[in-house]
Every structure is written in structure tokens, then in C-alpha cells.
Amino acid sequence: MDYPIWNVAMGGGVLMAWVAITHVIVSHFAIGGGLIIVITETLAVRRSDPELRELARRSSLVLILVSTVFGAISGVGIWVVAGLISPGAIAALIHSYVWGWAIEWVFFVLEIVAALVYYTTWDTISKSAHLMVGWLYFIGAYLSLVIINGIVTFMLTPGEWLETHAFWDGFFNPTYWPSLVLRTGICILMAVAFLLWPAFKAGADRRPDVVRYLGWWFLAGVTVSYAGYRWWEAALPDTVTALFLGEAPTLAGLAATRSFTLWSLTVALAVSVLALLLAPKLARGLTAVVLMAAAFGFFGGYERLREGTRKPFLIHSHLFSNGLLVSQIDEINRTGIALHSGWVAAGDPGLENLGARIFAAQCSSCHTLDGYQSIRDALPTVADMELVAADDPPGTGEVHYRKQCSACHRDIEYQEMAGVLPTLEEIRDDPEIIRELNLGMITTTVIQLREMGVEITAFDRETTFDMRGLDRPSMPPFVGTEEEAEALAAYLASLDSAATGGER
Ligand code: HEC
Ligand code: HEC
Numbered sequence: 001m002d003y004p005i006w007n008v009a010m011g012g013g014v015l016m017a018w019v020a021i022t023h024v025i026v027s028h029f030a031i032g033g034g035l036i037i038v039i040t041e042t043l044a045v046r047r048s049d050p051e052l053r054e055l056a057r058r059s060s061l062v063l064i065l066v067s068t069v070f071g072a073i074s075g076v077g078i079w080v081v082a083g084l085i086s087p088g089a090i091a092a093l094i095h096s097y098v099w100g101w102a103i104e105w106v107f108f109v110l111e112i113v114a115a116l117v118y119y120t121t122w123d124t125i126s127k128s129a130h131l132m133v134g135w136l137y138f139i140g141a142y143l144s145l146v147i148i149n150g151i152v153t154f155m156l157t158p159g160e161w162l163e164t165h166a167f168w169d170g171f172f173n174p175t176y177w178p179s180l181v182l183r184t185g186i187c188i189l190m191a192v193a194f195l196l197w198p199a200f201k202a203g204a205d206r207r208p209d210v211v212r213y214l215g216w217w218f219l220a221g222v223t224v225s226y227a228g229y230r231w232w233e234a235a236l237p238d239t240v241t242a243l244f245l246g247e248a249p250t251l252a253g254l255a256a257t258r259s260f261t262l263w264s265l266t267v268a269l270a271v272s273v274l275a276l277l278l279a280p281k282l283a284r285g286l287t288a289v290v291l292m293a294a295a296f297g298f299f300g301g302y303e304r305l306r307e308g309t310r311k312p313f314l315i316h317s318h319l320f321s322n323g324l325l326v327s328q329i330d331e332i333n334r335t336g337i338a339l340h341s342g343w344v345a346a347g348d349p350g351l352e353n354l355g356a357r358i359f360a361a362q363c364s365s366c367h368t369l370d371g372y373q374s375i376r377d378a379l380p381t382v383a384d385m386e387l388v389a390a391d392d393p394p395g396t397g398e399v400h401y402r403k404q405c406s407a408c409h410r411d412i413e414y415q416e417m418a419g420v421l422p423t424l425e426e427i428r429d430d431p432e433i434i435r436e437l438n439l440g441m442i443t444t445t446v447i448q449l450r451e452m453g454v455e456i457t458a459f460d461r462e463t464t465f466d467m468r469g470l471d472r473p474s475m476p477p478f479v480g481t482e483e484e485a486e487a488l489a490a491y492l493a494s495l496d497s498a499a500t501g502g503e504r
Pocket of ligand 2: 378384388417440445
């Protein structure tokens, strides 16, 4: 938390999502592509099949361009962006897994060197030597997945590690093996989706064969992915699956994501069987586009589910996404955030300015001012109150209430609220009263967020937390002294431009 904050207008999380999505697609392709290309080449050599060998050769250019250039740059991009938007959190991950990252890096170097050699030596070295380079590439690429999978799965299901803090307990955590199977399936899906394009270039007489050959691969990818996905769900703690499974999932959005994920895989299965296996002659660019979309849909849905169920943690039950450790809550509530951060303490001590720095430190990793997860939108303003009170034309008051107020007033119906609200004239005559009311609401909300921290410290720190009982299960608590809570509330209330005469 004592790092400077990089404020990205679009929201750090959104930027990170874009970089990460492109990177994971490409990196899975690079692994699956390696496997399929080298097996294809092996078969081609065994059967003396020049068309298959051509497929491998044509694909290897895509593989090298995409994985070494794009994969490598976007991989570095992930580190740069993650390091800038959540330095504290990334530091914690590096400290726990420094050797993991180092091993990962070694495999990555092997992968890149082998890819370059593979592409440039198609006809210059013996066939068996060339095959060996291909297998080296695949082994390097796959082992990098074997390593990184241990770290990515650890973040959602640290398991025994919460108790022992031992490297291998975290690494071989409850979702390690299911995720490895699932990601292996995804690698194959990604690779076939790309390799269909070079396959369409095969000579007309062999094209259906080559397409059907990839169809079998795709079917294998779907089967392995499905098995891995189901196993992954079964390995998650019940408190986590309850967020998106069962009769009353805690987060409706995540439940929808799950059905989208499974439907995407179903579409992928149907299209691949019908078009690639049964009627390979009819397979065209459009078929490849549909398969790509379905495979990306499945992959994206799964990643979204994994990230969504982990909120608000970076490492579940241990470290929040804003860099706050669960173990620090008590201490910071007592001594204050200013004491723990060089730059929150520095600068103008005025209440609102201090509050602005506290917001930057604790809230800005998820909330922007006006963009993604806008905090200004989430807070009550005088204008919001006027819209709800005016109810003009009739019915709009309730709509505004649902949109602007009900997140914090879940248990109060609009009619009931309308009964206690002042009229539009009263608000216009004396907006000061509303400003005070809003400041009160915001202060109470921040205090509630602080109390949530106290509730969390009562959890058994050696097991996965059940966040469902909390009022705001996707948010970290506010930590700091009561004065700091007041400063944050003052700053948040000042965001209502009407309340400051339009200064902000
Ligand atoms: C880990 C990401 C994250 C951080 C950090 C975060 N929030 Fe949130 N916040 C959310 C999400 C997600 C929601 C949407 C509500 C939900 O699903 O629980 C939200 C909603 C809100 C709301 C709307 C009220 C509500 O209950 O929906 C307010 C107000 C708010 N946050 C204030 C803050 C403040 C103040 C901080 C800093 C102390 C903060 N948030 C830090 C993720 C975060
Ligand atoms: C960020 C959360 C939040 C939002 C958004 C919010 N409120 Fe509130 N509101 C509260 C809290 C917390 C209280 C309790 C205040 C207290 O205890 O002092 C409250 C209290 C009130 C009260 C006083 C009720 C009473 O019994 O005294 C009214 C009226 C009210 N809100 C109306 C609204 C309206 C209308 C909106 C939408 C324009 C709205 N609130 C949006 C958090 C919120």
C-alpha cells in the first residue's frame, strides 16, 4: 500500500483485462499449437505424407509469429500493467513464488529459442533432428503452463497454504490438477481454431482429410475441456461454488456467465462434429470463425468465472485486490492508513484532500471516478434525490430509485422511501439539508465498510472465508481510523458537483 498509484482513466482493471485476455488466448494457442504441429509432423514423417507435413510447416509460421512476437510482448505487458496498477499485490505474489517465476522464465526461454530454430530449419537439418526441436518446443511451452497453473490456481484456492504457508501446498492446491486438464483442453481448442486457416490451403483432393484430421483434435479438445471444467467446479470450496451454482446463486451475473460458458462449449461440439467430422468438404472460413467464437466464448467465460469468484481477493482469504492483507486489518484500524503509507500521510492534511488520497490507496484499484465502476454514480447526489422525489413523469421515480439507491437500500421499497423523502420543492428550497443527508449516508456506508473488516478478522484465518454473510461480499473492507473514515466520506460527498457549486 505504500506504492504510488497509477490512475488510468478507463480503470486499471479494464486495461489489465484487455492485455490479459489477448495474452492468454495467444499463450494457450502457442502451447496447443506446439503439440498439434509436432504430432502432425511426426505422423507426416511416419506415413511419408507431404500434405500433412505442409500443414505443419505452414502452421509453424503462424505459431512463431504469434507466440514469440505477440505472446512475448503481451506477457511483458501483463507484468508492466499489473505492476503499475497493483504494485503491492504483485509484490506479494512475487515474494511467495519467486522460484516459480524463475523456473517459468527458463521454460519460456527454451520455448522461444526452440520455436525460432524450428521455423528456420525445416529443410536444413535431418527430419528426425527437426522433430526433436519441435518436441523441445512443446515440452518448454507445456512446462511453462505446468508452472504458471500452480500460481494462477493458488490465487483462487490457496487451500492448505492458508495454514502452512508452504510453497508446495500453495502450488499443488485443490484446483491445480483440474485446471491443468481444463487448460490442456483449451490449448487444443485454441490451436485448432487457428490451424484451420492453414488447413484450408491444402490441395483440393486432400483438404477434407486434413480438415477431418483437425476435427478429431477439436473433439478431443472439447472432451478434455469439459471433463476439466466439471472437475474444476467439483474441486472448488462450497462457499465459492455457491456464488454461481444452485437454486439461489449469490451472484446472478456469475450464474449467467456459467451457462454461457457451457453453452459455448456445446456449440463448439455441435459445429465441430457436423462440419469438421461429418461434412469436411463443406467446411469454410465461416466454420472456422464460428468455432473460434465458440472456443473463445468458452475460454473467456471460464476465465471470467474464475476472476469473478475470486473478488475481492487477489489471493483468496489472504490478500485483497487493493494490496491490503487480511492480517493487517486490525493493526491499520488502530494506527491508521497514513502510518502505513508514506504518501497518504504526505501532502495537504485538509479533510477532503486526505480523503482523496485514501480513496486512491484503497478504492481506486476497482473504482474510477466516472468510468468503469464509477464511484460518483454509486453515491447519492442531490440531483439523484431530486429525480426520485420528483417522480416526473410518474414511474420514473421508482426507476431512478432502483438504479441510484437500491444497492444500499435493498430492504426498503420505493413506496416506503417516497413516504419519508422531502418533496421536490423542499429540496430546491433547501438543498443544504439533502447535502447533509447524503454526507450522513456516505459516512455510514464507510463506517459499515470498516465494520465489515472487523467481521472479517473474526474469520478462521486458516480456512477459505465464506464471504456470503457480508453485506458487500465483493468488496474489501475500508481500513483506517475513524478520523480517516470521516476524511474519506468527506471526499466522497464532495464528488457531487452540485454540493461544491460545480468545482469538481
Ligand atoms: C475489489 C474491488 C473493490 C474495491 C477495492 C472497492 N470496491 Fe466498492 N464495489 C466493488 C464492487 C464489485 C461493487 C458492486 C457491488 C457488489 O457487487 O458488491 C462495489 C460497490 C460500491 C458502492 C456502491 C454500494 C453498493 O453496496 O453496491 C460503494 C459506495 C463503494 N463500492 C465504495 C467503495 C469504497 C469507498 C472503497 C474504498 C474504501 C471501495 N468501494 C473499494 C468493488 C470494490
Ligand atoms: C452508498 C450507499 C447509499 C446510497 C447509494 C443511497 N443511500 Fe440512502 N442511506 C444510506 C445509509 C447507510 C443510510 C443510513 C444513514 C444513517 O444511518 O445515518 C441511508 C439513509 C437514507 C435516508 C434516511 C432514512 C432514515 O430513515 O433516516 C433516506 C431518506 C435515504 N437514505 C434516501 C436515499 C435515496 C433516495 C437514495 C438514492 C438517490 C439513496 N438514499 C442512496 C446509504 C445509501
